[in-house]
Amino acid sequence: LWEQYSTRAVAHTLKSYSSYTFDYPYPKAVSVNAEDQGMEYPMICWNYGRPDKDGNYSDQIKYGMISVIIHEVGHNYFPMIVNSDERQWTWMDEGLNTFLQYLTEKTFQKNYPSRRGPARLIIPYMSGDQKSLEPIMTNSESISQFGNNAYAKPATALNILRESVMGKELFDYAFKTYANRWKFKHPTPEDFFRTMEDASAVDLDWFWRGWFYTTDYCDIGIKDVKQFTVSDQLPEDLEVEKPSRRKRFDLTGPMVFAIEANSSEGLKTSNVKEIGTLKKYLEDNFTAKEISALKNPNYFYQVTFNKPGGLVMPLIVDLVFEDDTIENHRFPAQVWQMNDNETTKTFATEKKIKKIYVDGNFETADVDFSNNVWPKEETRSKFD
Template sequence: MRRFLLAGLGLALTGLLPAAAQTTNSGTDKFAQLETMLPTPNSYRTASGAPGSDYWQQRADYDIKVTLDDAKQALTGRETITYTNLSPDTLPYLWVQLDQNIWDKNSMTTATEVNSLSDKMPFRTLETLVDDFDGGFRIESVTGKDGKALHTVTNHTMMRVDLPTPLRPHQSVSFNVKWHYNINDATKGGRCGYEYFPADKNYLYEMAQFYPRMAVYSDNQGWQHKQFLGNGEFTLPFGDYKVSITAPADHVVGATGTLQNAAQVMSATQLKRMEQAKSAKKPVVIVTQDEAIKAEGNRATGTKTWNYVAKNVRDFAWCSSRKFIWDAMQITQSGKPVLCMSYYPKEGNPLWGQYSTQVVAHTIKTYSKYTIPYAYPVAISVHGAIGGMEYPMICFNGGRPEKDGTYSAERKYGMISVIIHEVGHNFFPMIVNSDERQWTWMDEGLNSFTQFLTEQEWERNYPSRRGEPRNIAAYMATDKSLQTPIMTNSESVLQFGNNAYGKPATALNILRETVMGRELFDYAFKTYAQRWAYKHPTPADFFRTMEDASAVDLDWFWRGWFYTTDHTDLALESVKSYNVNTKNPQVENARLQQQKAAAPQSITAQRNATDIKQTLVDEKPELKDFYNSYDPLAVTPADQQRYTAYLGTLTDDQKQRLGDSQNFYELSLRNVGGLVMPVVLQMTYADNTQEIQTIPAEIWRKNNAQVTKVIVTKKPVISFVIDPFQQTADTDLSNNAFPRQPAASRFELFQQQFQTPPNPMQQQTSRSSSPMQKLEQKPVGSGQ
């Protein structure tokens, strides 16, 4: 416990560090503005982060006809693409994406894939190495509107179409493409494909990237024709789609957009059920499980063609199978009807029948609240072998129970989370159309963050995998050689899930909860979504909008979290305690007497008390004098007179300040991890009450590595803790408390287990007399 004179208090508060120490650390100033790193604003993209007065984007409209060959697992198709040049540039050629060429035997993905051999290898790895599947696009013809062949050049997953006449600004051109390809086995990987069910010898198709698609031509980079290698997803222009899908007559086909010929492809019973679904409070089964099982055992002859139309979308996907159970429920979002639907095989029940469509509806409502109203007419979740993949109005999701119908909590919440995530992609990037080929985090990170908000509104204390700062701390503490900054191209990212999903999602949650506050953050985030809905935003547009709509300078945050691999590790190195010296001898001397009485005796004094039976002065009292009875802490009249004289030199305010019983604490803070962050400080007082103070990150602006901070309290503090709620992703909690607090943990004794125990539901049902009776799917809704 230290005390200082009141006159010295001002120096203690203003001169916390020597002048030299207050300068910025050597190296990059963590609070330097990003202005020199971001693109120069212009009439297309403004300094505020909003689209400029001259903003433009291209348009691509499609008329597509495809036929599914269920016997050969192949697809044939033809399309007419109408491309409209809304740029100020004249285009001599167009670039078309051929994403299926990733499955070509000579693809760049296969050639550049890094692999190795070991003494023991699973069959699946071997099968991958020797797999001879050839599934790339086979382009049969590319012709102009007049039917004449157009010159093309294919470069792996990109095809250049040379135009007979350059396409001038505000002109359109139409051309035709015919193609076919072999569909890949989705259980071996990929973002689409088929799943085969040996028990009933049926296939389930989740179809995407099935047609040649226009690449994006934009103001900020021209053609986005970076090769598709697998991680960097898709960048596509908006347009209208007219798609006809011919499939076996007993297949159910779901797709992006609205079905145009329901009366020709659905039964009267199915149509009646669909009408009931539009006013139902819970999902109505359009195709029941019994009906799907019956279809599995039969093989209808002939085909049906399902016609779909989608307006102002950036892509199109579909699903097809005779195994599908189909349920639907219509909700109203911002005054518009949205038909929420799910397609799933019986292998997905009971999980899918109970949860999928309800999750779809919940996601649409929650995302619309935090971003923009969902404006499309349908939202679909499909269950198959694809673990999770998104397209406009439709997505493919995993999460299958055990064969006996039981499932673990992890499987249940994993399924709900993946549906939320993939349906949520309708907003990022299907509507807020960022460049996935370049910046994965702009769709996956923003979507994972909004997924976290949606999960927490699904169920209290939902076990979210990503979003909570404590969940990303272990990744951020790993060696920097194993990390890349968030601002890394999609194909070069290390630890893809952590970097592109978890870290940006956590960063946004920290912005919302700790840096900006919910009100400022939510408004700015919604503003970004509103500004860039149905447009092509860049990272700079997001960064600038978040600052523009909140008046919070976040350059330090973007720099640290997005451009570096620094991590949060703030340390409370020491605390010095002070009180004001009142100079009142009655008060100060009494305090010193208490300290003296409380001070422990030295070990020497303790042993001398017993070992030395009598001192010389004890033996000869004549050796004692004045100082043997003098008490230096006794208050004398002279002491009192000096105090009275001192009070006479003070003003009334100074006398009041002198009498305040305030406590002063000087905290020494160090930024060990390099990432500057707010200091969230919890103080526990002597009466066991607590108080939280949040010191903005700008405390580090003049010294990024070490600062001191004086805290003044009315009550004495017995402990200080930094980040008590783990809201900054601090990677080392052992240096956050003063006095230091030992980390509590336990160890476990075990015998090695050789088989995975059954899940709790399986254990419970095994004790019942009829477990499958409890797990049998019950029809929901009306019309059964």
Template sequence: MRLLPIIIFTFLLNFSLNAQTKPWQGKFEPIDNLIAAPNTYRTASGAPGKDYWQQRANYKIKATIDEKTNTLTGEETITYFNNSPDELTYLWLQLEQNVNKKENEDFGSINNEMKDFITTRKMQFLTRTIDFPAGYSIKQIKDANNQNLKIMINNTMMKVKLNEPLKSGEQISFSIAWSYPITDRSMYTLSREGYEYFPEDDNNAYLIAHWFPRMAVYSDTEGWQNQQFQKLGEFALEFGDYDVEITVPADHIIAATGTLENSESVLTKTQLKRLKDAKTSFEKPIMIITKEEADLNKKNKSTNKKTWKFNAKNVRDFAFASSRKFMWDAQAVKLPTNTVMAMSFYPKEGLPVWQEESTRAIKNALEVYSNATFDYPYPVAISVNTSNIGMEFPMISFNGGRPKNGKISEKAKAGMIGTIIHEVGHNWFPMIVSSDERKWMWMDEGLNTFLHQRTLKERYPNYSHVTPKKIVPFMTGDKNILRPIMTTSDNELFNQFGANFYIKPTVGLQMLRNSIIGKDLFDEAFREYANRWKYKHPNPADLFRTLEDATATDLDWFYKGWFFTTDYVDLELSNIKWFKVHEENSNLEGKNTTLNAKIEMSGPHGETTAKDFSNGPEIINMISTPDKDYGQFTSRLDESEMRKQLSGKNIYEITVKNIGGLVMPVIVEWIYSDGSSEIDRIPAQIWRRNEYEIKKTFIKNKEVVKVNLDPNFELADTDMNNNSFPKTDSKSEFDRFKSKKSN
């Protein structure tokens, strides 16, 4: 027997050591090991720390579009501010135009499956059978002393080697001259920029984006941003001021980031008067460039040149669109702290729906997003019509959606309006709350889609909206290929990135707002995050921590399941027991009398599972509490009062099983014999001690005839057929869902 203590000690020691090397990671354990530790740059509360820093880059750019050769030529001076504590011996710039080179490392890898039948356009995407020139020609790079700087180009990134180290707190100016062939957007997949050709009138509409060499981000969490541009993961950029001059054919109209500085030089007196009137037109848009004026421009095709000058403050990028085909309308939008000009540019192919709806959609987005976060701070918000795209840049977005022969279906119209709202909304995420799209696409797409859907619900209630049910098919997909939200942008499967980076984060935020935290508290926390990190670079941990900090709610269990795993929600209402208390005072300690319910089967642990409520309640005796159970307390419960309070009441014990793996709040709908109903909400913390099965007891005045879990489909439960008692067949439950969804 002397060996027994040694054996027990050895077992406990091994268990302890194993626990240290493999810590328990239950669903409610902190996510500290999954996110970066807080520091003086980023605090444990999710706010920027006292030592937070970020770099800055100002740009002076002159560019010219040669319409005959479809070439853009430019020169720029970049002033780069080293606000980091580090000394830099080289700089990295982004050269996104190089992604269009045929030898690009990611060429043809998006949706690259060959089939028995394939369209010529799809074959062009995969093989570039018809080749075309693409990518930057860097002509020179010089420092402020006109000395050449050495460079090395790695695909879509360019290293500039400095002649002298750039110390902390210093700045450097250098100039670059470059050119590149503007590509035909119809010739390659995921075309965010380029030109669209219109054969009918032999004209182009130029969408010019990621068009100049620009500074990559150098941050406290990554150093130099080092992920190549591969089209899905978009941009990580620094804030700065822009002075831009763009020379185009004299009859072109330009829409651009920033304020037009020389309107008197590029617009007629009549157009200037219209633009001035639009600044006080709060009820409807005013046409600045009419259809008749655009038609005249298309017909004449001027060979002269005109330079447009723009200035933009504190933005992280600059984009523009140019065409002689553009009509232009504008309307003032009054926000609590400023007035914004909402403007739309479109060719005749966008009529009539763009003239009717585009600027109104911008206005709706500006108002709803501003109310949810902070007032839109820039002077203009622009929507430009093009084909097959929805793409955002500071103050300007390129948006698809066109009628055919002047007619558009309600579905297509809704899609167009949704696209405009979504892309305008990107001004907040990530153009101002500047997350790294190249690394965490969900931080801009998910948060933006969440507010985009809120805008649709508030301003276009008849349009369909994303709800938790929308994500169910995705979450029940093949676990061998599903990936969690916390997946780097370019590493997601092409046919899944929409669900994983747009819809699933949106649904997660909807659940936090509507079912877990509550609207008022969540809205305040979301607003806190937006204001903490506007004009800064947040990471996922900053969002996670801020939502907890501003709500006093432990959400690690939700983050862990929803963002870091591919588990899904499937809560099963596996059993309900109905009791009434025997009203006579009984001292038969440990004994009770029971009216047997109708039994369908026994559970795996011997528990009985009732089929329905038809046999009435089980009767239980509530015995007096023995003195020994009170320990050292000398006071006693008023047992007669307890019996009085329970007299005639119905006691229901529910058993809920976690089939899918994700813990969630338990939402219980009670339907009573008189036809009335009510809902009880049990916080997710009920799963803390048992993540697989919970029991909960309720006292009800009325008799229950039916119980449903998640009756309003708030939690993305993947199997609603196991959510009810008495049990229902699959068809009836599916019909119930369809009926509820349609209502």
């Protein structure tokens, strides 16, 4: 077991970590086989992973050994070279190292069974009793769940920041800037936060505040869905307001009306380009070739999303149509800037929507998926 995987894991770790940070500066990296646990020192570490007396071992032993080798060798980078204060800010080496460990495991083997990093794996911790949780920024001697707080949660936060907020290319550039700017120095959390923003030119204050300074969790749901048809005929129950000194917009000219559909039968707008007012507008402003290239939406949906959880996160929406095709929409976290409780988006589609999902791929560590789907799905108990 050790002979087969140890050296390979060490070499892969150095290659992977260096690609995200800087070239490994030391002359050697030694991994010593130990009976139990793992511990890091500059250029040397000892790691567990031994078969039983008959030479047999389980997948748990195998992947546990590989992961601990990656992790302990990775500590050469954090905190041996980027020398943060582990006693004060444990997450700055354990969290960052666990994050890079996850990226390294993904390239070590396809479908590697990582224990920390993916957003869905942190949900049980973040959805737990808030009285037993502390913010990541808590001094390490006051943390009650050390593994989750200092290792798993910061690793997950950085993975989400990379995958779903900044994008891989921009995140990797900013993270490498941090590593090179602070190697052989003593950074504080503020140095990490500032460098990530400085190098990327992205305001991430909202992200640091939520993930690192609070115990808030992510819970974004679908509150309401309204369906509309479009017409240039004034509905009988609608009276157009006349312009006044305070309201100077002239609403008496040609208009198009969005009419809430009372039933699915009355939902479809036959041909939006043939609606008189719109047709004239298109003919006056576009060429025939440009008009033919425009989409012709038949269905209109106004979706209100709410945020029962305190954590601000991007809004990720999947529209599933009747033919089972999926259209993905991604809105940045700034959609909550004007209203922290709810936001409304309108979708104009050519095909009828069958389902709407929020965070269908579990990217944001949403703790309650029961409110993430429309129409609402009933959850059957084992007694039903």
